Amino acid sequence: MFSSIGAAVTVRNDRHVDIAISAIPNGVSQYDSFLFCREGSEIKCYQRRCDHMGGLLSLSSDGLARCPLHGWVFNPHKGSYENIQVSKRPESFAVNPKSNSIRVTERDGVLSYPVLEPASSRLEVSFFGHACLYFKGIDFRFAIDPWLIGPAFVSGWWTSIPPVRGWRHTLSECDFIFISHNHPDHLNPTTLSEIKRDVPMVVPDFSSSSVEKTLRSFGFNNIYPLELGQAYNLSGTSLIFSILPCGDGRDDSGIYLNYGDFSFLSTIDSNDLNSGVLPHAPTILATCASPGASGHPLCYDDIAPDVKASILKRKKVSLLKTQVDLVKRTVPRYFMPYASFFEPRAKMDYEIQQNNVSLSADDFVDLIPPPLLNVKKYDHFVFDGGQLIYTDLLEREDHLDDPEEWINRNLIQQPIPSDSEVAKYLENSGFEDNLTLYLTLCSDDFVDAYSHFRCDFSQTPLKVEIMTTPPEWETICSSSDNHGQLMWMKVRVKAFAYVMSNRLSWEDLSIGFQCRFKRTPDIYNTRFWDFFTNHYIGKL
């Protein structure tokens, strides 16, 4: 279906900086775009660019470098972040003995793709809902990330826009459907259950095969994993299509495509897409506009309500800044904020609904120069090459799903696994890390606890303890026997049973507001979440 036409070409625009060794003091220091850690003759150099979403790390008096956007804290002595399990790649540099200086390189560049002459310059882009877009040219039609009905993340997220009329037929007739990653607001079981199973599915070629595994468990077998960063041509057309990797190493991706003079770049949910090396001047730049799309901080019991509110406010401001910076860097003709059309509408998540924050196209109005494609006003855009020539509104169904009806039909009926079945499920994971997880299965309001488990993932083989009493968290945290990280997850028992029996991702629980957390130290355990989201999944 696709033929590879090689890797996208990076046109480098690197800047070399010469720094006298005498200007680098012992200890940690900051110089222009770099951080240094020097011990005598040993010098380590790091880019100040934050590995999360490209914010600028700034050194504080305590020797740690902080990112103003979302608070990642980098320790130049260790070469890793303090509050997330991410290491930073040291920069290599050349030493010039004559001038007694070092030469470091500030990396920059743009991606360039071939363009083929299309049979017709007309192309339609339709917004179907949340992150689902539909593209139609004279010789191709495809959709990306369809979530149009049913919930995502167990019962945590619900679409806030009714589906487009006839979507089942439209999606079933696509030349292909692209799925960017395995979060259910992009790879949605209910939506996909209503379309033909033989539609070609195009996915990123992640080493975990997380998207492919999930699709196969839903009954799709016509799957095309495409290599990240490669350019592909859809056979018999002039469409060039490329999947770009998420910059922070998660199983996530964005896309670039062109069709003659029209081009489209979307970061989808990716942070720092392709580490900031992106095509210049696409016709449309589309980005996710969901700062409240995770369980943090609302589901963390250790965080006071006023602190939660200020974290969410900061997230919103940071996301706005990140997107505005991206617009400045890529200089699109049109900007489309999307992938934020969900609501936590289940009654049991009322408090989350009240406190979560979201962005809308209106938030961008005064901040960016290019015209906005506001999908709440118009959702069907017709282009002639790179020029928008027509907009209108698609016809939509007249109702949204009722969360309580789905919960009654799916969660209430869900059999609860026995304690020994839960213990076996955890032990079979084979996950290893310096982490002890306390897992409490409880009622929907997190008040009544039904069972407790202790998993010390540093043990091999893992032996899960079924506890007879709740964990005494303060005592556990202050114990001198502690090693590694401690995390206490209280999970709604029905949601846990649903995820366990369908071998779904644990991020369905965390992002879907189905848990309440305590953890110490307050570090995001990247390995744990990656394992239980991208590896230990897929019904056999």
Ligand code: FES
């Ligand atoms: S913490 Fe640095 S960009 Fe988010």
